[in-house]
Amino acid sequence: MLQELISTQEGDLVINIGPQHPSTHGVLHLVITMNGETIKKIEPHLGYIHRSIEKMCESLNYRQFIYVTSRMDYLSSHINNHGCALCVEKGLQIEVPQRAQVIRVLMDELTRLASHQLWWGALAMDVGAITPFFHAFRERELITDIMEDTCGARLTMNYIVPGGVMAEIHPDFQRKVKEFIAFFKTKLPEYDEMVTGNIIFQNRMKNVGYISKEDAISYGCSGPTARASGVNCDIRKLYPYDVYNTLNFEEAIETGGDCYARYLVRMKEIYQSISIIEQLIDNIPEGDFQAKTKAVLKLPKGEFYTRVETARGDFGVYIVSEGGMTPYRIKFRSPGFSNLSALDHMTRGQKLGDMVAIMGTLDLVIPDIDR
Amino acid sequence: MISFEYIANSFDSWLLATCPLWLALTIEFVVVGTLCIGLFAVLGLVLIMMERKVSAYMQVRLGPNRVGPKGMFQTVADTLKLLVKEGLTPAGSDKFLFNLAPFVVMIAAMLALAPLGFAKNFQIWDINIGVLYITAVSSIGVIGILMAGWASNNKYSLMGAMRSGAQIVSYELSAGLAILTVIVFTGDLSISKIVESQADGWWIFKGHIPVLIAFVIFIIAVTAETNRAPFDLAEAESELTAGFHTEYSGMKFALFFLAEYVNIFIVCALGATLFLGGWMPLHIGNWEGFNRIMDYIPSSLWFIGKTFFLIFVIMWFRWTFPRLRIDQLLNLEWKYLLPISMFNLLLATFIAIQGWYF
Numbered sequence: 001m002l003q004e005l006i007s008t009q010e011g012d013l014v015i016n017i018g019p020q021h022p023s024t025h026g027v028l029h030l031v032i033t034m035n036g037e038t039i040k041k042i043e044p045h046l047g048y049i050h051r052s053i054e055k056m057c058e059s060l061n062y063r064q065f066i067y068v069t070s071r072m073d074y075l076s077s078h079i080n081n082h083g084c085a086l087c088v089e090k091g092l093q094i095e096v097p098q099r100a101q102v103i104r105v106l107m108d109e110l111t112r113l114a115s116h117q118l119w120w121g122a123l124a125m126d127v128g129a130i131t132p133f134f135h136a137f138r139e140r141e142l143i144t145d146i147m148e149d150t151c152g153a154r155l156t157m158n159y160i161v162p163g164g165v166m167a168e169i170h171p172d173f174q175r176k177v178k179e180f181i182a183f184f185k186t187k188l189p190e191y192d193e194m195v196t197g198n199i200i201f202q203n204r205m206k207n208v209g210y211i212s213k214e215d216a217i218s219y220g221c222s223g224p225t226a227r228a229s230g231v232n233c234d235i236r237k238l239y240p241y242d243v244y245n246t247l248n249f250e251e252a253i254e255t256g257g258d259c260y261a262r263y264l265v266r267m268k269e270i271y272q273s274i275s276i277i278e279q280l281i282d283n284i285p286e287g288d289f290q291a292k293t294k295a296v297l298k299l300p301k302g303e304f305y306t307r308v309e310t311a312r313g314d315f316g317v318y319i320v321s322e323g324g325m326t327p328y329r330i331k332f333r334s335p336g337f338s339n340l341s342a343l344d345h346m347t348r349g350q351k352l353g354d355m356v357a358i359m360g361t362l363d364l365v366i367p368d369i370d371r
Numbered sequence: 372m373i374s375f376e377y378i379a380n381s382f383d384s385w386l387l388a389t390c391p392l393w394l395a396l397t398i399e400f401v402v403v404g405t406l407c408i409g410l411f412a413v414l415g416l417v418l419i420m421m422e423r424k425v426s427a428y429m430q431v432r433l434g435p436n437r438v439g440p441k442g443m444f445q446t447v448a449d450t451l452k453l454l455v456k457e458g459l460t461p462a463g464s465d466k467f468l469f470n471l472a473p474f475v476v477m478i479a480a481m482l483a484l485a486p487l488g489f490a491k492n493f494q495i496w497d498i499n500i501g502v503l504y505i506t507a508v509s510s511i512g513v514i515g516i517l518m519a520g521w522a523s524n525n526k527y528s529l530m531g532a533m534r535s536g537a538q539i540v541s542y543e544l545s546a547g548l549a550i551l552t553v554i555v556f557t558g559d560l561s562i563s564k565i566v567e568s569q570a571d572g573w574w575i576f577k578g579h580i581p582v583l584i585a586f587v588i589f590i591i592a593v594t595a596e597t598n599r600a601p602f603d604l605a606e607a608e609s610e611l612t613a614g615f616h617t618e619y620s621g622m623k624f625a626l627f628f629l630a631e632y633v634n635i636f637i638v639c640a641l642g643a644t645l646f647l648g649g650w651m652p653l654h655i656g657n658w659e660g661f662n663r664i665m666d667y668i669p670s671s672l673w674f675i676g677k678t679f680f681l682i683f684v685i686m687w688f689r690w691t692f693p694r695l696r697i698d699q700l701l702n703l704e705w706k707y708l709l710p711i712s713m714f715n716l717l718l719a720t721f722i723a724i725q726g727w728y729f
Binding site: 023127134138201355 | 426429430431432526527530534600601603604607608609610612690691692693694695696697698699
């Protein structure tokens with residue numbers, strides 16, 4: 001395997017995409033061996049934005065380490081925080097107030113919307129249409145404004161903490177979210193008109209980057225990438241956390257396995273997220289936004305694992321505790337890393353332009369891969 | 372009414388009366404050449420500004436609005452910046468070809484300006500094979516692009532140049548056949564004759580179906596020939612960073628950039644001349660009154676209006692469509708556009724022989 005990866009034949013063209021390249025959306029380095037325009041293999045080189053977050057977490061206590069996780073998958077920072085908070089709560093067996101649970105789920109879904117909007121714009125830009133990017137950011141801006149009101153931050157939220165959420169929601173929160181949803185619903189047909197229905201876009205997406213159900217499972221793909229191949233892997237459905245089990249939503253599944261299926265899955269998820277937000281926004285129960293916890297959290301000796309569904313897939317938090325103030329060992333299972341591993345499988349025999357489209361539909365966030 | 376024709380003719384006769392012939396000719400060459408370079412620069416500035424405003428309009432932005440009124444001097448400021456920037460030549464590159472390439476591209480674009488009819492009787496060179504000349508000269512540009520890609524000693528540049536070569540060579544066929552469709556009707560290659568043949572109606576109206584098809588094919592083909600989105604594979608930003616001009620900086624890059632916009636102007640002017648009547652006002656058959664009112668609008672305005680309409684269409688493409696893949700691009704040409712335009716040419720010939728056009 002190694003030999004196959006390293007060796008090149010006469011006539012092969014080896015080009016380096018990245019670490020600074022417009023299509024990698026970050027500092028990912030791909031060494032691509034090509035024959036003309038056809039890709040023979042792709043070797044991703046990681047580590048350009050490795051900050052050893054897992055090691056850093058070992059010296060931070062159970063309240064502090066959550067802030068670092070916002071910097072991993074910065075597009076779903078709420079959901080990362082949520083996963084970590086759930087893991088600590090599992091260890092301490094904290095009962096989270098109903099109000100906090102609803103707020104958390106609302107924030108998760110808003111984050112998912114914002115992330116998918118960015119993905120939509122970036123994918124369109126990857127395949128050459130620049131305008132959708134600006135349209136996507138027009139709507140995303142409203143979500144970040146809502147976040148800013150409540151969390152005080154626009155990207156790295158640090159809002160969800162063990163025991164609930166950091167602060168009460170902003171008085172304008174419900175009104176603004178409702179306004180946003182109403183506005184966004186009028187803009188979604190525009191998205192379809194501009195990109196989904198475009199014949200060039202469909203040609204660029206269909207039958208490109210195929211991955212079968214079996215391969216998707218064996219590469220450990222998760223999230224929309226796996227669901228586009230027909231794998232039931234929505235953690236919100238399989239292992240519901242907080243109030244997800246009381247909600248009425250569908251798991252977006254496609255069976256195509258190609259870029260277009262991945263595109264459709266994410267577009268469906270946008271509609272499902274809107275539906276979840278609509279179900280919850282008028283039904284935020286009264287009560288505390290945070291459970292009463294001790295000043296210093298100490299997890300009992302043992303191992304704890306929780307999973308949440310981020311915008312990119314299955315995010316796992318694994319904490320090994322020795323009973324002290326800080327975790328003994330922390331491991332994050334990030335969706336991007338496993339999804340990236342399937343890139344080589346998907347791109348073999350495709351053109352260079354397809355590689356960009358496939359990367360776009362994998363929706364990679366590089367700090368999430370490198371941690 | 373003062374027209375360009377009047378100014379040009381009186382200047383010419385004044386020169387001939389005061390100087391010997393050789394001096395008069397030399398002065399005229401210098402003046403026309405200077406005007407050409409001036410037009411080149413002005414076109415670059417205007418079109419880049421237009422592109423930025425059009426894209427801003429489509430992308431819910433404002434566009435440049437700080438330098439000068441409504442940001443009009445933004446491009447001037449950018450040009451000044453590019454002028455004072457260091458023009459790097461990468462190590463390991465073929466220095467001669469590397470520095471020559473932008474000039475080849477620019478000169479090809481400039482030469483093609485010559486036979487265009489900007490207004491009534493206002494033409495630099497009324498050559499009798501005008502259309503052939505434009506198609507021939509404008510295809511020299513690809514040599515400059517290939518030179519740039521090869522000499523840069525960069526894999527992205529090389530791939531961009533190879534794509535560009537394949538693309539331009541293929542799409543020239545369709546563009547040529549679309550042009551031929553009109554030539555079949557006019558029976559003349561000279562630009563002034565082609566425009567005059569549209570005095571009673573533009574070819575897009577007179578030549579019905581075949582010319583309409585040819586017009587659509589022409590627009591697609593020239594978009595590809597000028598390396599514009601959705602056919603901008605030569606400089607596909609998300610794949611090849613900047614394609615063939617990745618390694619260029621400063622004024623050498625600006626020359627590529629300018630040449631791109633002047634090429635757009637040239638192909639749009641050619642399209643306007645062939646299909647939309649060039650400087651010819653909108654005339655409808657025997658409606659004397661209507662035709663006379665239309666004649667009051669200066670012919671240069673008609674030409675510029677039509678050309679900029681086509682330029683707007685091409686910019687509109689760029690800001691709405693995704694990019695094609697290289698194999699899809701070549702499939703589109705060889706499997707669809709080329710056969711269609713061939714049959715279209717046969718159809719046009721048949722209609723022209725039968726005299727079924729208006």
